[in-house]
Amino acid sequence: MYTAEKAPAKINLTLDVLYKRPDQYHEIEMIMTTIDLADRIELYVLSDGKIKVESESRFIPNDERNLAYRAAKLLKKRFLVTDGVRIKIDKQIPVAAGLAGGSSDAAATLRGLNRLWKLNLSTEQLAELGAEIGSDVSFCVYNSTALAKGRGEIITELPAPPPCWVVLAKPAQGVSTQSVYQSLNLDKITHPDTNGMLKAIENSDYKNICANLGNVLETVTLPKNPEVMQIKQQMLKSGADAVLMSGSGPTVYGLVKHESRAIRIYNSLRGFCEEVHVVRMLGTRQTLD
Numbered sequence: 001m002y003t004a005e006k007a008p009a010k011i012n013l014t015l016d017v018l019y020k021r022p023d024q025y026h027e028i029e030m031i032m033t034t035i036d037l038a039d040r041i042e043l044y045v046l047s048d049g050k051i052k053v054e055s056e057s058r059f060i061p062n063d064e065r066n067l068a069y070r071a072a073k074l075l076k077k078r079f080l081v082t083d084g085v086r087i088k089i090d091k092q093i094p095v096a097a098g099l100a101g102g103s104s105d106a107a108a109t110l111r112g113l114n115r116l117w118k119l120n121l122s123t124e125q126l127a128e129l130g131a132e133i134g135s136d137v138s139f140c141v142y143n144s145t146a147l148a149k150g151r152g153e154i155i156t157e158l159p160a161p162p163p164c165w166v167v168l169a170k171p172a173q174g175v176s177t178q179s180v181y182q183s184l185n186l187d188k189i190t191h192p193d194t195n196g197m198l199k200a201i202e203n204s205d206y207k208n209i210c211a212n213l214g215n216v217l218e219t220v221t222l223p224k225n226p227e228v229m230q231i232k233q234q235m236l237k238s239g240a241d242a243v244l245m246s247g248s249g250p251t252v253y254g255l256v257k258h259e260s261r262a263i264r265i266y267n268s269l270r271g272f273c274e275e276v277h278v279v280r281m282l283g284t285r286q287t288l289d
């Protein structure tokens with residue numbers, strides 16, 4: 001028995017940090033959406049009860065440290081599942097990039113195993129379980145557009161933003177989410193206008209979505225990675241309507257309405273950055289084609 005799931009990357013349209021909590025997490029408010037850059041997860045039932053992860057990527061662990069493994073283990077333990085699973089990950093999302101690739105793999109594994117192991121859990125229940133794996137996993141279970149609060153696990157779904165193109169550029173060096181949060185100086189941040197972004201999304205107002213992009217974690221990652229700033233400037237120079245770093249970084253994205261402009265930006269980034277993608281913004285739940 002077999003099933004497959006699409007695990008799309010996310011970008012942050014906003015990311016605000018309100019305060020540091022006593023549990024070492026930060027209370028945040030962020031609006032995220034999905035883009036058409038996705039891993040593919042294949043799940044095969046194993047009758048011996050084992051969980052196995054396979055991937056050709058040399059950037060992710062294939063053992064119990066893999067977030068997809070952790071998702072399978074959580075379901076198996078919580079619901080006393082006797083079957084095991086072979087999890088095959090076709091990795092397309094850059095790793096440690098601020099695009100939630102690992103979280104999306106975990107979420108896709110939860111959704112897929114819910115079917116394969118016939119657990120009958122609701123999306124809300126899967127999102128709750130996802131929060132035990134990582135702060136971004138709940139959002140990734142919904143796999144759409146949402147406001148995330150708390151440490152990221154309190155999700156309110158939003159309508160999809162109007163269609164546009166996203167140019168992604170990832171500098172070579174990955175970034176550790178934990179160290180970015182640790183280095184954040186709350187006295188030095190300008191809070192993004194989360195309500196302004198919510199209104200823009202509700203009105204399907206592309207211009208105001210561009211005007212309200214904001215991410216306080218740029219204050220940590222930009223000074224430490226000058227390449228990120230250079231890419232932002234280059235994207236704006238070659239015609240992006242707005243640019244922002246996603247999550248803890250270092251991936252930068254630029255928004256444009258037309259594909260021809262996206263390709264112009266893509267071409268202008270050659271020499272600046274090794275890894276560049278041109279993709280559509282998605283923002284609604286995805287199934288495999």
Ligand SMILES: C[C@@](CO)(OP(=O)(O)O)[C@H](O)COP(=O)(O)OP(=O)(O)OC[C@H]1O[C@@H](n2ccc(N)nc2=O)[C@H](O)[C@@H]1O
Pocket residue numbers: 012015024025026027028030097098099100103133134135136137150151152177178181182246247248249
């Ligand atoms: C910054 C964001 C924005 O979407 O994503 P990425 O850039 O990683 O994609 C998220 O908040 C990352 O979520 P995720 O990567 O799931 O975080 P977790 O594994 O739960 O936590 C990693 C570490 O980040 C810090 N952390 C995380 C979330 C939060 N609200 N406050 C924190 O301080 C904690 O130090 C924690 O030990």
Ligand SMILES: Nc1ncnc2c1ncn2[C@@H]1O[C@H](COP(=O)(O)OP(=O)(O)O)[C@@H](O)[C@H]1O
Pocket residue numbers: 059060061065066067068089094095096097098099100101102103105106175177247248249
């Ligand atoms: N399936 C997975 N895909 C990507 N990274 C994974 C996975 N499982 C575990 N990881 C680990 O999670 C960390 C964060 O990876 P990722 O989710 O790609 O980045 P980010 O948190 O910046 O969005 C990496 O150090 C990686 O080794």
